[in-house]
Amino acid sequence: MALSISPTLSSPSPPPSPSSTNGAAAHAHPLLPYLDLAHYSIQLKQIHAQALKFPPHPHLLLLHSRILHSISLSGDVLYSLRLLLHPFPPLLPTSFSFNSLIRSFSRSPSLKPLSLQLYLQMLLLSLSPDNHTFPFVLKSCAFLSSFSFGSQLHSHIVKLGFSSDIYILNSLVHFYSSCARLSLARRLFDRMPLKNRVSWNIMIDGCVMCGEYETALELFRDMQSQFSPDAYTMQSALCACAALGALSLGMWAHAFVLRKCDASVQNDVLINNSLIDLYSKCGDIVMARRVFDEMPQRDVTSWNALILGLAMHGQVEDSLLAFVRMIADVEGDKLRPNSITFIGVLSACNHGGLVTEGRKYFASMVDEFGIKPQLEHYGCMVDILSRAGHIEEALELVKNMNCKPDVVIWRSILDACCKRNAGVEFSEAVAKRALESELVATSGVYVLLSKVYASANRWNEVGLVRRLMSEEGIKKEPGCSSIEIGDGIVHEFVAGDSSHPKSKEIYEKLNEVECKLVMAGYVPDSSQAPLVAEVDGVKCESLRRHSERLAIAFGLISTKSGATIRVLKNLRICRDCHEIAKLISKLYCREIVVRDRARFHHFRDGSCSCMDYW
DNA sequence: GTAGGGTTAG
Structure with a gap:
């Protein structure tokens, strides 16, 4: 019928x-x-x-x-x-019907675990998984970082004779890199009998996800003998350059998009968003704005990247203005802010020390835009409050949070206790909470606690903290700064470094600089380096060797007069180096841009874009 | 009927 x-x-x-x-x-x-x-x-x-x-x-x-x-x-x-x-x-039920459902589940974040269950159900019904089944299940495993489930799938794949299927192999490479098993991913990739563009894109992106940025860029170069890059490739390459923070490398990547990629890649929203992020992270906020202004279409992420970039560079007013423009629909983009927009807005308030505005935006996020605050929003808010001295209010907020405070939040409060001399006992209690909330012990809390003791002149306790750290095998993360000179070569310095071929000239320059600065009225401030002081014996000597200072001195002798000096630092810049950089910018007529762990500092004519609030 | 894309607090 x-x-x-x-x-x-x-x-x-x-x-x-x-x-x-x-x-x-x-x-x-x-x-x-x-x-x-x-x-x-x-x-x-x-x-x-x-x-x-x-x-x-x-x-x-x-x-x-x-x-x-x-x-x-x-x-x-x-x-x-x-x-x-x-x-x-x-x-x-057939393998086809199961595959259909597994695919649907693998596309929905909340239903991904069910796709693994369905795979098991399939085996229980004696249905044979086929070449279409594995890519979907592996996608879920990758998202869930289910290493053990995925590894077992790999065995099934070998057993069922699918080990040369390019879709399955690509999915496996993606799965292993998503589970941070980059070497396994790479081994599989290297042994693939046949690779396509997707294979290369997955491997390059895997390296980026695992923080292997240089390897990602090497693969990017290797790939080009066989395939031309597409938007996926460029997305990963730009991300690698942004993470490395080297401006000339970033400009090279941008030039690559303009010269070697077709219009569809050049106009891709994601690519342009990555370019905004790239220029922000490489220190050129002017170019970041230009990309934003000139891109053909924008989405929420474009605005977020701009708001965050401006905030990171201390252009607080412009950052908040961008937010106002975004919600006022001035550009006709009809966009609503999302939770990340508010990370940017709150971060701008934080960098500008704008407590009242911070409270206002936090409230409007919830009341006006219906966005539930996440740990990161509380993190910003706690930092805004505590850095401005409202430690009680910050603690009250922590008490009323809808999630468990993490070590970052406690460390923000402890940092404020330290800077504002909140009292040793109070600070110790905060440090205790910070240590309790840390999953893996790191040096951060100990370093702050030692500063608390140092500012109270309790040197015995400073020694105690040091002993505790060494007993527990925790080492202070060494300060490390890098500077890129003209030809794109990156020079790296650690504190007290004398390994650079031009070390002698660098220290001579540093002596010259300090003589000039002392004559200009500079007095070293060693209050922020209690742990280093013990290692080196003499506080002022240790300050003189901070990595950012060596990098700036190297910049002074290696670049032509008047050129901007750009330095990247892995930790926060210390107060004394911050002071020195301001003075150097004036005495040597140089703009110095330092990207530290939290933000950018633009030193110009004796002052810093952070207005000394960081 | 199959694989790969983004922004986030300190």
Whole structure:
């Protein structure tokens, strides 16, 4: 009996070119062409209802599979799941129907765990996974970082003879790098009998995800002998350059997009967003703004990147103005801020010390925009309050948080206790909470606690902290600064470094600088370096060797007069180096840009863009 | 019917 569509059914217009991949049998049924239109989910359900009204039909099994597949594509995964588990009339589950559902589940963040369950269910029903099954399940494993599940899948793949399927291999490489097993991913990648552009993109992105930026860029170069980069490739390359923070490298990557990529890549929103981020992170906020102004289309992330970039560079007013422009729809972009927008806005308030505005934006995020604050928002807010001296209010906020405070939040408060001399006992209590909330012990809290003791002149306790650290095998992260000189070569310095070939000249320059500074009235401030003081014996000597100072001195002797000196530092810049950089910028007529762990400092004519609030 | 893309507190 032929199925017919009832007159009351609101059927979609027939597709322009009915297609099916299931061979002649698929074409045999008049309903099948409609089923490819996955987005007609209501109509699909109506077709399904019609199909159920009729007695079993020779094509019903096929029809059921196709309905399930198409509905799962339309996004109504729960309907598909019901269809699979409670089919009426009884439907024999097939690998195809399971694959359809596993795919739907692998695309939804909250349902990904269920796709692993479905895979197991498939095995229990003695259905054989095929070449389509594994990419979907591996995608879920990658997202969930389920290393053990994915490794077992790898064994199944080998056992079932799929080890040379390029889709499966690419999915495996992606899975291993998502689980931070980069060497496993790389081994698999290197041994692939055949690689395509996607294989390279996955491997490059894997390196970026795992922080292997130089390797990512090496692979990027290697890839080009076989494939031209696409938007995915460039996205990863730009991200690697941004993380390395070297401006000339970033400019090279931008030039690459402009010269070697077609218009679709150049106009890609994600690529342009990455360029805004790249220039912000490489210290050129003017170029970041230019990319933003000139990009053909913008989305929320474009605005977020601009707001965050401006905040990071201390252009607080412009950052908040960008937020106002964004919500006022001045550009006609019709965008609503998301939770990350508020990270940017609160971060701007924090860098500018704007407590009242910070409170206002935090409240409006919840009341006006209905965004539930996350740990990161509380982190910003606690930092805004405590750095401005409102430590009690910060603690009150922590008490009322909807999530557990992490070590970052406690460290913010401890940092404020330290800077504002909140009292040793109080600070000790905060340090205790910070240490308790730390999953893996790091040096940060100990360093702050030692500063608390140092500012109270309790040197015995400073020694005690040091002993505790060494007993627990915790080492202070060494300060490290880098500077890129003209030709793109990056020179790296650690505190007290004398390994650079030009070390002698660097220290001579440093002596010259300090003589000039002393004559200009500079007095060293060693209050922030209690731990180093003990190591080196003499405080002022240790301050003189801070890595950022060596990098700036090297910049002075290696770049032409008047050129901007750009330095990257892994830790926060100390107060004394900050003071020195301001004076150097004036005495030597140089702009000095320092990116430290938290933000950019632009030193110009004796003052800093952070207005000494950091 | 199959693989790969972004921004986030200190």
